[in-house]
Amino acid sequence: AQSGITVYGILDAGIARETGGAEGSVTKLATGVQSGSRLGFKGQEDLGNGMNAHFVLENGLDLDTGKARQNGALFGRHAYVGLTTSAGTINLGRQCNPIFIALDGIDPFETGFTGSATNLMSIGTARTNNTVSYATPKLNGLSATVMYGFGEQAGDSSLGRTIAFSVDYAAGPLVGTLAYDSLKVTSFNTLKEVLLGASYNFGPATVHAAFETEKNDIGGDFRDFLLGASVPLGQGKLLASYVKKQDRSATKQGGRQFAVGYTYTLSKRTNLYSSYGTIRNELAATNVVGDASSGGSAPAAGNGSRALAVGIRHKF
Amino acid sequence: AQSGITVYGILDAGIARETGGAEGSVTKLATGVQSGSRLGFKGQEDLGNGMNAHFVLENGLDLDTGKARQNGALFGRHAYVGLTTSAGTINLGRQCNPIFIALDGIDPFETGFTGSATNLMSIGTARTNNTVSYATPKLNGLSATVMYGFGEQAGDSSLGRTIAFSVDYAAGPLVGTLAYDSLKVTSFNTLKEVLLGASYNFGPATVHAAFETEKNDIGGDFRDFLLGASVPLGQGKLLASYVKKQDRSATKQGGRQFAVGYTYTLSKRTNLYSSYGTIRNELAATNVVGDASSGGSAPAAGNGSRALAVGIRHKF
Amino acid sequence: AQSGITVYGILDAGIARETGGAEGSVTKLATGVQSGSRLGFKGQEDLGNGMNAHFVLENGLDLDTGKARQNGALFGRHAYVGLTTSAGTINLGRQCNPIFIALDGIDPFETGFTGSATNLMSIGTARTNNTVSYATPKLNGLSATVMYGFGEQAGDSSLGRTIAFSVDYAAGPLVGTLAYDSLKVTSFNTLKEVLLGASYNFGPATVHAAFETEKNDIGGDFRDFLLGASVPLGQGKLLASYVKKQDRSATKQGGRQFAVGYTYTLSKRTNLYSSYGTIRNELAATNVVGDASSGGSAPAAGNGSRALAVGIRHKF
Incomplete structure (x- = not known):
């Protein structure tokens, strides 16, 4: 009777120590440090001839309070239905921006831990409402995705419009990606x-590297650089990255982050982790060391931000 | 360990073009056009002697944003527990009004698509909180349901009180219904x-016909007429209906809707669809072509409303 | 594919008659009278060597409206992940206060029905965000739990800090508990x-007895007494309790509650129930007869409160 539905999720919690923020040093129960906590429902129906219909409904939650994340949206992480044919996959609903998926695949911290590349690098709105996406089949490791998000804002249905794509390569030891995101x-x-x-x-x-440009029409102009490594070590993996956000305008909003982390595998589904990240901010910057879910309070302009976390992540 | 729980749902999304509204012509990602998107949990326990205990918890959601519908209620579509014996079924909780179920069963569009009969015909509050319902067993195709909804509004617990019933017949080619709804x-x-x-x-x-009267104690007085047809055609079904809302008071709030649609079956669980609906409004009317979930912006008084949609519906 | 997830819940609804409150006598659809209505997801992964990882996500809901309880939190009853080893269990997230679990285990009404001990006795905040708990293994019926809740309030991270524990004994016919709760x-x-x-x-x-002291630093000083009994009778159980809240300060906020109830077993998972509770309030007290989920409106100071309920509880 379950029609092949899968109930799945990730729950992640730990203790974090955040320093440098306006509230001073804070020790707290952290949630979603390595990966955002979530509960999802997904399914797939074989339609024959290589076709299938499929869906994903994925809730994001804060495990320390039990509340829904993503501004309280019930399925704020993913909510879409789609069709796959031999010509590719079309999905309709709320989806991750391709540039978010692209950075997530390159960042040694997978945009999590107290060292996520997203602390300094932009991933658009991360997730976008009202989207249609098309993904090509994978051919010799190569694939591409395009996504269009209707604006649908009251008064001007073009505002909020998103145009995005990525071209991805993954074969053998090499992963490569080129991604684009445009938000009106x-x-x-x-x-x-x-x-x-x-x-x-x-x-x-494994060595990781990324380069990003961020520009808008009112003077914003950044260049971001990431260099990282992940090293299998003992019953786990050592992670490290250096990220630099270079402000090419006069606003001095740039900064540099250095982070290290270690995951300790208890099983295929469960691991312990610890990570430390530190940001040095430019004169007017208030960048914060955040993780997959949240971050400490913003420092005074130009001050540094640091965070140390230890926790557990359980997949089901 | 699952105690016979069934997780089920319907996800529906497409592209809609709405014209005639105050915001002008709008193209958008549509959700829940043919049927409202939902995720539900239901179960039944056999208690012996023909008795069972059962429940339904059904969430309604917007697939374009992942948010809960029904003003954010978690299980805003259905939330009840009940007992069935040889003498009938009693349910307690939040339930659909019998008149909504009745119209849903007669409308060739099943109160969905851009041609739902509910665009012009009333179904009470669709769903009511704080209800007790009793349904007779089905005998020779005949059954009846009565529902009482406690008002429970602060200050006056009689306000919001709902009294409703339906008498239903379904046997062979004939379906018939008489439904009543009274809301204080x-x-x-x-x-x-x-x-x-x-x-x-x-x-x-199949030919579909309905007649409805809507009256209140402050002068409201409408008569609604529906005539429709559904025709199996190719790998799907052609749907059409004409609905007239006649305003018998002096307020000129009536209108006429004409709609056509086609569903294309991919499997028992999945279909594609397209539909078009148009409303001509009386002098002071602002009726809108909506679907199973939402509608465009209201037109200026007396102006028309039109909507075209194409999409996919997947059941699980 | 379900990774051993269990979907479970309790749904409870009935009719209640509440008298003595500011709104006068009110008859309403009651929800969560015997036990709070809920839908949960839980799972456990065996990690070998007597270790396991586990989680609980439990939503609380009002069955009369389908809305989430606990101020709308999605998983407001429980949300935690944890590890069990031979040295005990550590859980991280939102959890019940040990003093709530302790009183729930002693009260013949299990803190439910229209006679819950919590109508007059305090259980801290019932559930606390941002907590770490440690529970010892059970040894000869003896176990202990400690829980720490980080405050994490904006501006002063020590506010809301909770320190709590319980020592519990359960073996043969005897259950005993000592619990402590401190909230800044x-x-x-x-x-x-x-x-x-x-x-x-x-x-x-079975005879039930409890004694509680509640003190704060601004003069609050209560002593509470509970005496109760539960008696297997026919196809169910008869419950009764007397609770006295003695105000030792000058504020005259005390009161006395007497309650009786009966559960009628339809199956291991489903029962009918009825209960009646009445509170006599001291001069300035506005204590209300509530149940596992809610209560009537508060009476005028010093007036009594009464509630009668009949309903059904279904577990799955």
């Missing part, structure tokens, strides 16, 4: 981001 | 609706 | 509660 913020300001990233698994270690 | 809106105004409907399956086509 | 409400006011309770099953009847 106001009628005279569109935010545009381009990300180029790659990782290469040498065996004893 | 204020201490001196009760809204009363009576619906009479039937459909007859001639084989090559 | 403001920087100069901490609320402290100590509960001592026991029940003994003589065979034809």
Whole structure:
């Protein structure tokens, strides 16, 4: 009677120590540090001839309070239905921006831990409402995704419009991605981001690198650089990255982050982790060391931000 | 360990083009056009002697945003527990009004698509909180349901009180229904609706017809007429209906809707659809072509409303 | 594919008649009278060597409206992930206060029906966000739990801090508990509660008794007494309790509650129930006869409160 529905999720909680913020040093129960806590429902129906219909409904939650994340949306992480044919996959609903998926695949911290690349690098709105996406089949490791998000804002249905795509390669030791995201913020300001990233698994270690440009029509102009490594070590993996956000305008909003982490595997589904991240901010910047879910309070302009976390992540 | 729980749902999304509204022509990602998107949990326990205990918890959601519908209620579509014995079924909780179920069963569009009969015909509050319902067993195709909804409004627990029933017949090619709904809106105004409907399956086509009266104690007085047809055609079904809302008071709030639609079956659980609906409004009317979930913006008084949709519906 | 997830719940609804409140006598659809209505997801992964990882996500809901309880939190009853080893269990997230679990285990009404001990006795905040708990293994019927809740309130991260524990004994006919709860409400006011309770099953009847002190730093000083009995009778159980809240300060906020109830078993998972509770309030007290989920409106100071309920509870 369950029609092949899968109930799945990830729950992640720990203790974090955040320093440098306006509230001073804070020790707290942390949730969703390595990966955002979630509960999902997904299913797939085989329609024959290589076709299938499928869906995902994925809730994001804060495990420390039991509340829904994503501004209280019930299925704020994913909510879509789609069709796959031999010509590719079309999905309709609320989906992750391709540039978010792209950075998540390159960042050694997978945009989590107290060292997520997203602390300094932009991923558009992360997730977008009212979207149609099309993904090509994978051919020799190569695939591409395009996504269009209707604006649907009251008064001007073009505001909030998102145009995004990524071209992805994954074969053998090499992963490469080129991603683009364009969001019409106001009628005279569109935010545009381009990300180029790659990782290469040498065996004893995987090296990760990314380059991103962020520009808008009211003077914003950033260049971001990421260099990282992940190294299998003992019953786990050592992670490290250096991220630099370079502000090419006069606003001095840039910064540099250095982070290290370690995951300790208890099983295929469960691991312990610890990570430490520190940001040095430029003169007017208030960048914060956040994780997959949240971050500490913003520092005074130009001050640093630091966070240390230890916790557990359980998949089901 | 699952105690026979069934997780089920319907997800429906597409593209809609709405014209005639105050916001002009709008193209948008549509959700819940043919049927409202939902995720439900239901179960039944056999208690012996023909008795069972059962429950339904059904969430309604907007697939374009992942948010809960029904003003954010978690289980806003259905939430009840009940007992069935040889003498009938009693349910307690939040339930659909019998007149809604009755119209849903007669309307060729099943109160969905861009041609739902509910665009012009009333179904009470659709769903009511704080209800007790009793349904007779089905005997020779005949059954009846009565529902009482406690008002429970602060200050006056009689406000919001709902009294409703339906008498239903379904056997062979004939479906017939008589439904009543009474809602105490204020201490001196009760809204009363009576619906009479039937459909007859001639084989090559099913013909649908309904008549409704809507009256309240402050002058409201409408008569609604529906005539429709559904015709199996190719790998799907052609649907059409004409609905007229006649305003018998001086307020000129009536209108006429004409709608056509086609569903294309991919499997028992999945279909594609397209539908078009158009409303011509009386002098002061602002009726809108909506679907199973929402509608465009209201037109200026007396202006028309139109909507075209194409999409996919997947059951699980 | 379900990874051993269990979907479970309790749904409880009935009719209640509440008298004595400011709104006068009210008859309403009651929800969660015997037990709060809920839908949960839980799972456990065996990690070998007697270790396991586990989680609980439990939503509380009002069955009369389908809305989430606990101020709309999605998983407001429980939300935690944890590890069990031979040295005990650590859980992280939102959890029940040990003093709530302790009183729930002693009260013949299990803190439900229209006679819950919580109508007059305090259980801290019932559930606390941002908690870490540690529970010892059970040894010869003896176990202990400690819980710490980070305050995490904006501006002062010590506010809301909770320190709590319980020592529990359960073997043969005897259940005993000592529980403590301390909540830092403001920087100069901490609320402290100590509960001592026991029940003994003589065979034809179980006797229940509890004693609690509630003190804060701004003059609050209560002593509470509970005496109760539960008696297997026919196809069910008869329940009764007397609770006295003695105000030792000058504020005259005390009161006395007497309650009786009967559960009628339809199956292991389903029962009918009826209960009646009445509170006599001291001069300035407005204590209300509530149940596992809610209560009537508060009476005028010093007036009594009464509630009668009949309903059904279904577990799945």
